[in-house]
Amino acid sequence: MTPTALRARFARSLSELYGSEVPAYTTLVEVSEQVNADVMASRDDAERLGSIERVTAERHGAIRLGTAEEMAQVARIFGACGMYPVGFYDLREASPPIPVVSTAFRPLDRAELAANPFRVFTSLLVVDDRRFFDDDLEAELRTFLAERTLFPDELLQLADRAEAEAGLSPADADRFIELATAAFELSPEPVDRAWYARLEAVSSVAADIGGVASTHINHLTPRVLDIDALYARMTDRGIEMIDRIQGPPRTDKPDVLLRQTSFRALAEPRTFRDADGSLSTGELRVRFGEVEARGVALTPKGRELYDSQGIDAFPATDEELDARDLAYFVRDPSGALAPIVYEDFLPKSAAGIFASNLTSDGNVDATREGAARDAGWLQAVLGRELHDPYALYDAERAAGAVG
Ligand code: OOG
Ligand code: NI
Secondary structure: OOHHHHHHHHHHHHHHHHHHHOHHHHHHHHHHHHHHHHHHHHOOOOOOOOOHHHHHHOEEEEEEEOOHHHHHHHHHHHHHOOOEEEEEEEHHHOOOOOOEEEEEEEOOOHHHHHHOOOEEEEEEEOOOOOOOOOHHHHHHHHHHHHHOOOOOHHHHHHHHHHHHOOOOOHHHHHHHHHHHHHHOOOOOOOEEHHHHHHHHHHOHHHHHHHOOOOOOOOEEEEEOOOHHHHHHHHHHOOOOEOOOOEOOOOOOOOOEOEEEEEEEEEEEEEEEEOOOOOEEEEEEEEEEEEEEEEOEOEOHHHHHHHHHHOHHHOOOOHHHHHHOOOEOEEEOOOOOEEEOEOOOOOHHHHHHHHHHOOOOOOOOOOOOOOOOOOHHHHHHHHOOOOEOHHHHHHHHHHHOOOO
């Protein structure tokens, strides 16, 4: 079973898990499929940004980790599935600031993306950022995190074998998928109430990451061809969405980058352990739903224009976007322009997704010192290349391949 097949199975397996645990996700997938079928029936260019097979299977997930070691381990598990780290996002620059830096694990080439585009937005808590954590809390967090094991040795060994040998036997593949899926399930282990509350007073993301001895997939996002229609239909079904769609507003111009929207995390029953050792039931809101629509990837020049002036400053046709080097295209065999779809994330939208699920802004002391983090730092943690999204789009455009 090749890394490509492992990736497709892993995405399906997580999707089954998530659907069984978060029923609103199943509604979201159903409504997305209806919207996509309607767009296919009504628009000639419905498949301009990817085949309907790809779009229907397309998901991204998100996980949050606590230590450099966990980050390096997850890179091996995703590597087994042909997913590699792309991009560096610093969510501490958002407002309100979130104490994480992130990357996305995804397939790199067009053929792999077409076969199965599964990706996972992966965040790492910055425990030594003094704006959030004082010396004592950092030390306690480090101790707590060092004691937990998110990924069993057997899983990591299977992952290494899959990467080294470009696949696994059917029996090993079954076991790998079983262990990898289980690693992202919500754990029934009791949550230490006082510890969780202490972290939550600083940041609910810190509590979600460092307040429990496990990690979990916190959303799984289907792709939709008309996100405005999706938003309206979900609202009609009584599911309360966040108040807006993140990313570029709807226009008559070619879709660029990424538009996303979400529904708030559901309150789920969890067991808590109190200081006297007694167990009680409470609730946590840690898993939510999101949906996205993807457009053409912007060049650095296009991105600069988007960030500084917004979508109003953009031309209305593919030809002009290409001629002004604002977005990535390749020529298909007939000479027509084919867009290169944006495969990455937007830090502002990501911060909005985080923020829509925060119970409070937490307690940030902006006068204290941050902690230096950049792509070079994350690459060293990962122990493998951290790919630059623009280098990937440039290479694809230069190769002239069509997806
Ligand atoms: C990740 C939020 C970012 C996206 O689609 O931008 C994200 C998280 O909440 O852990 O998934
Ligand atoms: Ni997301």
